[in-house]
Amino acid sequence: MESFFIKTEKQRKMIKKVNSLVPRFQEREYLLDEKGSFPYQNIQDLIDIGYTKLSLPTIYDGDNISAYDLVLYQENIAKGDGSTALSIGWHMSTLIAMRGERSWPKELYDYVCEKVQHGALINYVLSERGQGSPTRGARLQTVAKKAPAGWEITGRKSFATMAPALDYMIISALVEEGGEEREAFFLVPSKCEGVSIDEVWDSVALRGTASHDIVFHQVVIPENFLVDQTSVPETVKRSTGGLLHVPACYLGIAQAAYEYALDFALHYTPGNRKQPIFHATHIKERIGRIQLLLAQSRHLLYSVAEKFDGLDDKEVLYPHLAAAKYTVTNHALDIVDLAMRVTGARSLSEKNPLQRYYTNVRAGLHNPPADDEILNMLAMSVV
Template sequence: MLLTKTKDIHLRNEREAALAEKFDEVAKQLESYATENDERGTFPFASFNILREAGFFSLTTPEKYGGYEASLYEMTLVLERLAKGDGAVALAAGWQSCLFLNYREGNRWKEEVFAKVCQGVVQNGDILNIFATEKKGGNIFRGSQPETIARKTANGYLISGEKTFATLAPIADPLIVMAWVEDEGVLGEFLVRKSDKVVVKETWNTIGMRSTGSDTIVLNEVFVPEEALLAKATGKDGGLKNRSTFLFIASVFLGVAHAARDFIIDFAKHQQAGSLKKPIAEVPHIQQKIGEMEISLTTSRTLLYSLADKWDRFPHQRNDLLNDFQAAKYTICHQAIRIVELAMRVAGGIGLSKDFKLERHFRDVQCGLSMHPADDMIVEGLAKAALFSE
């Protein structure tokens, strides 16, 4: 399973090698819970305790507030490895990492508020996420106006509404809630602490990524003080367009595919069909499929890490990387699916068994297509850029 068993050309220095070694070991611990978490579809509290003890949640918080201040490249390394152990846990946990990467680049909050939130993560192990999607309106990135409403009161706001696909809902506190500020007609970003006015409804029951805890959060006239309004945003995307998110998603689903690749290679070396007197690894059509898997994996990892490197080394170019990052998300998620499909073909009928680990990878990797931005948004955006940009 471990990438560090063989030379990984994407490890460039001792700091990266140390992170890789550490989170390879963490991934092995996560894997020991992954099958049970998937079968039960319950939130993996034990796995998140492992991540908390490993210091995962403070990796991207700023160093001045006690964090590790990992780069995008370093988080890509970590998340790919964690996803090899448990893709659902890596996906869920990765949202917080991505959140702090984004806020480090363009913080819209008051510094004292951001500092307090960071210190809560480092000192108390707080876990948080942004909750924007709703059942009726869908994702605000497609231009919908939230039905979650923040009504002004004498000393603050009362927030009411429901958020769906609320990843980390069972464990997140504080919550970052996107709500429509009624008296101003703008989108607001609010910091909300859990209370008896915040109810988590267990609604997450999917074919893949079953233990992300992406349940429904119901807010019943939750009072927050005026300072809980962190930022206001206007425009179609709500001011939340952050390119680093796309690589985080790609790294997780590539990690799932990487796990499938490693598993099937070991399987092919030791599996002997009844009609053969040699392992199936020596059969030409099996080698053809594994060779195709290697092409997809190698090109995807090269694309992933080259863009992460460019993001870190050339901050002044980040506004020009949108198309590259979206194309990478599209390409890598599709190639990840292709890798797992080929692994299933190598396995044959046994790959369909619920007792065979590959079946979980096959279901999990399909979920990359549902992650924002969806394929149609990426394709349309790239087409318009090619056709109409000067």
């Protein structure tokens, strides 16, 4: 990353801390290829440097970080390990969304901030099997009903990133009262009786995110743990700035692939050549194309993040944030492909990180909003 993207001394100091962890993350990344894995050490390292509370307001010992800050830090974390970046990115973006939500009851918001201040982790857990992306508005199968002690929740959620490490979850559920149905959000402590993890996550991409299913069986939470009564698509739309951590993750993975390929090209001299393969015309063309794609991705992503931070009416930028997600995630696919073409067949070795980068960046296609949703949104934005 070019240094001019770092604009403040505060950013420089945090980037220095994050970058000190990158080699450690890269050394551990192969361990996450196993089923049931999770980067506990990496997450603890981020907690130890104070990273996980940066999204909190300053009164809670946070830094009130902006969308631009988030993109900057998350890209560098992802260069070390994509699973770690995407996992902690959801925690960070959840806190940013909470910070901007006026609907959160103050007492409940204060409660969560105090827990995060002392190392707690939180994430939205919204997806349900067979229902498609939560942004598409399918009818929720998880149900909440009034109980003597508050609310009783029963259901099942899927793709719960960071499932084994979460302390709190914000879940969506259908509330049935007086013959009417409405969607609502609830704060659920992970250690509540009736909460269990079904370890079904076997994805070859970003396996270390441990995005298992979470089962809620007659889980009782206090009445004041009702967060808001609104739809999932509407809530996701209002939290757009924090969601930039998703393309930032795949940009970081692509950067790692580029750096590996460049180092290989600069130092590998086959027996039929007198100098490293970097000097071959077709290799320089591929390196140049990677540089072009990285520049396009980075300038678009950081520009949109900066504009988001500076606008009061942030919803007008939603199509542009979606366009940034589309562009960066698809460019990341091309970047890793080109990096593999630079290094050749060895990139498919199980011991080679490029094969991991290749599968990991493909996960970006399936993080909401999906490509077809984005293109439809962009088309509708002009009428």
